[in-house]
Amino acid sequence: MTRRLLLGYLSLAVLILLSLGIPLGYVYSRAEREQIISSAEDEAESVSAFASLSITAGRERRELPHRARHCAERIRGRVVIVGGDGKLLATSHALSATESRNLASRPEIAAALRGRDAIDVRTSTIGGVRYLSVAAPVVHGDVLQGAVRLTVPTDAVESRVHRIWLLLAVGGLAVLTAIAAVGLVFARWTSRPILELERFAHRLADGQFTTPAPVTSGPQEVRSLAATFNQTAARLEHLLASQRAFAAEASHQLKTPLAALRLRLDNLEAEMTGHARDSLNAAMTETDRLARMVEGLLAMARMEESAVTREPVDLDQVCAERQLTWTPLFERHGAHLALLGDPVGHALAVPGAMEQILDNLLSNALRATPLGSTVTIVLRCTAPDRRHLPGRPAWIQLHVIDEGPGMTADQRRRAFDRFWRAPDAPKGGTGLGLSLVQRLAHASGGEATLARAPGGGLDAAIRLRPAPRTSQGRPAQSRPSRIGLPRRVRSDRSTPEAAPPSARSPV
Structure with missing residues (x-):
């Protein structure tokens, strides 16, 4: 019974922890990803505004490379700025000739060059590392001047998300351990009087009425059950004692007169003749039948007398x-x-x-x-x-x-x-x-x-x-x-x- 109660407590605790922990982990993971996207979008808009001012003032060749490197160091990523024709204006890292020619064909840069005020967010894997790419158009009034692309690695965010999941798992195990310890104490406190009551019930079945079941431990319902059980056992003991007393008394009070009656009828047999002898034989037969019936009833009464x-x-x-x-x-x-x-x-x-x-x-x-x-x-x-x-x-x-x-x-x-x-x-x-x-x-x-x-x-x-x-x-x-x-x-x-x-x- 203790194991079943403990299993029930743990099952309920696991269900509650899963119902709370899994949604909490997903909410945290989503918040972390939204935060990095929002930060990347803000940086892209900031670089886009700076690039617009530099291009308008004609200082893009001097100012934009420094700005790109400075922003890349801050976000620990990469920054690329292209003009309205898709040609490279500035970059925070070295690009190959192929990459420089194909910048305009990149989906996020092409979307930014077409969408003007739209910000395009994409994820990609480069060298086994997942990156978040954010592209924003560079505009001055209604004139499209170019586009800015920021590439931010997501490994730090994923590391934090994994750490949160691990903390939730460890916390859940700690809570389960505490619940198991408390549940074990409570289960033993609940089941111990029931097991005691079961042992006393077996003793009662074996005819041992000497010691009553304890009624001072366990829940109130179990103590009430034990008290009722003791009353039932006392009542049963009284009934069996009455039955044994009846069997003992009836054995003497009934069998002795019947034996005397049978002896008197035997003594009359020599003095009876004719129809009187037939009546005497019938009376002796009925006396024997009554004696057998009394003996049978007493035998039935003694069937439950002892083990x-x-x-x-x-x-x-x-x-x-x-x-x-x-x-x-x-x-x-x-x-x-x-x-x-x-x-x-x-x-x-x-x-x-x-x-x-x-x-x-x-x-x-x-x-x-x-x-x-x-x-x-x-x-x-x-x-x-x-x-x-x-x-x-x-x-x-x-x-x-x-x-x-x-x-x-x-x-x-x-x-x-x-x-x-x-x-x-x-x-x-x-x-x-x-x-x-x-x-x-x-x-x-x-x-x-x-x-x-x-x-x-x-x-x-x-x-x-x-x-x-x-x-x-x-x-x-x-x-x-x-x-x-x-x-x-x-x-x-x-x-x-x-x-x-x-x-x-x-x-």
Whole structure:
């Protein structure tokens, strides 16, 4: 930000200096040239008047050469005086025979001999030096007596003009240097509190509410922004503290009565017969459903409780362990659980998240799959990502594919909404399982999607970033993620008997 502010100040200063310096330089240059022309014209008129008096008195051969040399020394140029017929009368410097014969043909002298009172100004280059030539007629009354030509070098004027341009450039650089120094101080004074505020915003994003942002430096608007930021941070801290307090209190106040109610219903089971037993089973089922819903809500509330770092997770090992855990339950329900795909290595995920994701997805698949069918866990990698991790896959994909009835496109779009359940979903679900799966996937830096399986069932896919490798070849950890690990929660389609002990939630 400091560089951008300084660049803005310097750009504005350069624009102002160019807008003022260039016109000033051109005005000075034009004034210098007009001054030398005016001086040459005055000298030409003075010499012309003297020559007229000398020619009228018949003293031109004696007086005009001295006058010409004297004027040439004063103007540091050359003076030539010719008669009305174009012949040389006097000169301040030696002329060759050719030059003496061709004086009348010179454009400025010819113009003066024709124009009487007109003064002709021309510029020419002689020997690499630019000269200003001024010619004036010599008249007495209405009689043209001759012409006077003054040739003045312009190198002195051009030298002064170049010096002025150089002074303007040096002055402009000095002004820019001063503006840069002042602008740098002002830019740092302006940007320092904003950068501090940015650092405190990052700390707030990481869950650090201990130190407020300073509000005593910088412009008034920035101090007001910092004060508002501190108020927002305090308000957010209060809300999160209230949420944590609610999660802790609700965990005790809700789960304990539900556990007691479930225990009492279990004690009544031996004394119930007939229709009463059916009502008791329905009450126990609803109690289990309520317990799962409470656990899911508490898990959602704890999702933002603390910062957890994404760590490399060996997906091959996690999937193998979950297959070993769930296989007996699948066999008990007359289904088969298969693990396919090539080894994918480590992926970045919140610790414990992949186990919860697999438990929820497998529980859903087990509930939906018909007898004799197969639920397949598939691991695969996408093409290498040359931008982020050269030589490493762009994504690691985990698929849980069942052979059940599947979902329509509209149902798949709404499946991750909290408390939403398909119209034909089995009873006992809470509508929180897939929502929790999606939250865990996002917290791990990936995403969860649902698609139609090739055989007509449901393909639940989880995409995760591969873990980068360190110089020693070990997977490196990623940045912190704002999530706290809830306990595993059974998903929508699971029943109390459908989840293994490792996947069940305490009530």
